[in-house]
Amino acid sequence: MFDLAHVYHQNALICLPQDLHTLYVYWDFTPARIRILVDFFHHVRPEMELTLRLCRQDCPLPEQQLTLESLEPGWRYFSNLDDRAAYHLELGAQSPEGEFVLFSRTPVFQIQPGRTVEPAGARQLPPGLNPDWTIPPEGQQSGSNFSWS
Secondary structure (H helix, E strand, O other), rough: OOOHHHOOOOOOOEEEEEOOEEEEEEEEEHHHHHHHHHHHHHHHOOOOEEEEEEOOOOOOOOOEEEOOOOOOOOOEEOOOOOOOOOOOEEEEEEOOOOOOOEEEEOOOOOOOOOOOOOOOOOOOOOOOOHHHOOOOOOOOOOOOOOOOO
């Protein structure tokens, strides 16, 4: 396993799609974050548990969740994901009554990125690229003052 928190001095919550329905998640916390979490769980809210939740954007409740048994680096596979749905992960504390205190949230992601369909005959160019700056098809004159020969 990587030791990202200690090497880069940053907390890590990493999501890596394995296939269209499976997500690999890895977490690693810096020593400073671990001290803060220990203080929170021992002094502020001892009844709460550190929880990782997988949430769909189109659903108000988490789809899957995991109680983290320790603050050590770890990993988990989340399975049976919908390849058309958008998800995010939440790391926080959950009480026995279901109250959730959010510590961190990933950006929204999809297992299979959306595809854009190019209209028939349309020429897609990156933003800011003038079509006159491209090499013309063989046998056609360039529309620019530059020569490619």
